[in-house]
Amino acid sequence: MIVDSHNHLSEWSPDAVQTFDEMMQSATEIGLTGIVATDHYDIGSLTPYGKEWVLDPEAYRQEMYPRRVLPSERKPGDLPGFLYGIEIGYLPQHIDRLRALIADYPWDIVIMSLHLINGYDPFHSPDEVYKSSLEETYRNILTAIAESAAMLPEANIIGHYDYFSRYAPHDHPKMLYRHAPREFDRLFRIMIENEQALEINTATIWKLQDARGYSLEEAMPDSEVLQRYLELGGNLISISSDAHSASNVGRLVPETCAWLQEHGVNDHVWFENGKLFRAPFEQSPGVNISEVNKDANLSGYN
Numbered sequence: 444m445i446v447d448s449h450n451h452l453s454e455w456s457p458d459a460v461q462t463f464d465e466m467m468q469s470a471t472e473i474g475l476t477g478i479v480a481t482d483h484y485d486i487g488s489l490t491p492y493g494k495e496w497v498l499d500p501e502a503y504r505q506e507m508y509p510r511r512v513l514p515s516e517r518k519p520g521d522l523p524g525f526l527y528g529i530e531i532g533y534l535p536q537h538i539d540r541l542r543a544l545i546a547d548y549p550w551d552i553v554i555m556s557l558h559l560i561n562g563y564d565p566f567h568s569p570d571e572v573y574k575s576s577l578e579e580t581y582r583n584i585l586t587a588i589a590e591s592a593a594m595l596p597e598a599n600i601i602g603h604y605d606y607f608s609r610y611a612p613h614d615h616p617k618m619l620y621r622h623a624p625r626e627f628d629r630l631f632r633i634m635i636e637n638e639q640a641l642e643i644n645t646a647t648i649w650k651l652q653d654a655r656g657y658s659l660e661e662a663m664p665d666s667e668v669l670q671r672y673l674e675l676g677g678n679l680i681s682i683s684s685d686a687h688s689a690s691n692v693g694r695l696v697p698e699t700c701a702w703l704q705e706h707g708v709n710d711h712v713w714f715e716n717g718k719l720f721r722a723p724f725e726q727s728p729g730v731n732i733s734e735v736n737k738d739a740n741l742s743g744y745n
């Protein structure tokens with residue numbers, strides 16, 4: 444019963460290798476309720492060919508929008524739903540352009556992500572990004588993510604808060620609440636106020652496990668981060684595999700849902716045309732997908 448809210452396609456994201464059909468095939472095999480294409484819109488990021496990571500939003504709309512099948516209207520046995528979204532890379536100097544992009548197209552889901560800090564990306568310029576301690580680096584990053592959430596409250600999901608832990612050269616790069624407690628609190632308060640979902644990105648989990656020496660259990664997000672989000676009243680968790688290839692669609696999603704359930708989180712959210720939907724991880728009789736009524740009780744999970 445999962446909608447995987449963040450995935451990339453080869454035709455639209457320079458770092459992706461799956462076609463739409465391949466992604467849908469994987470989603471069908473795994474049995475997802477729905478899947479979302481959220482290709483990159485990263486002003487300032489360059490491919491090896493010197494081309495900006497910015498898709499043509501009108502061409503993208505024309506190709507993707509007609510393919511939408513709303514997960515909320517899916518019946519048992521139907522193929523997975525499909526939604527149309529975008530992953531916007533936050534750059535404060537381009538705020539007007541980003542705002543217009545969000546306003547001008549009928550996105551189901553807008554993910555706001557931070558891929559650059561002070562103009563540097565962590566993959567190509569680790570020496571510039573990780574100049575100071577992990578604590579100081581993560582404090583700066585979370586401050587920038589909080590700024591992005593505040594500046595673009597219309598963004599539905601705050602993407603991979605822990606993205607920079609994937610490439611930190613330090614021995615134990617996993618991002619912890621204790622690295623930046625005040626910054627986490629500030630970010631979560633802004634997100635909760637704006638009704639922006641907290642993305643649990645399984646690509647970070649996989650990276651920590653595959654390349655950074657963590658066991659799967661240790662690679663899961665820091666429990667304290669999740670607990671603090673819940674304590675502050677957060678109750679919008681989105682699940683994403685951030686797949687760039689068909690074999691990565693839904694990767695570690697079952698393990699991540701099990702981990703969330705251990706922490707008292709039993710459902711997840713996604714957006715359809717910007718409207719919030721919620722569904723439990725496991726379908727049980729009498730429990731169904733629901734559009735979240737803004738007047739309904741939005742208190743914490745517990």
Ligand SMILES: [Zn+2]
Pocket residue numbers: 530556558602603
């Ligand atoms: Zn990203």
Ligand SMILES: [Zn+2]
Pocket residue numbers: 449450451530685
């Ligand atoms: Zn992504």
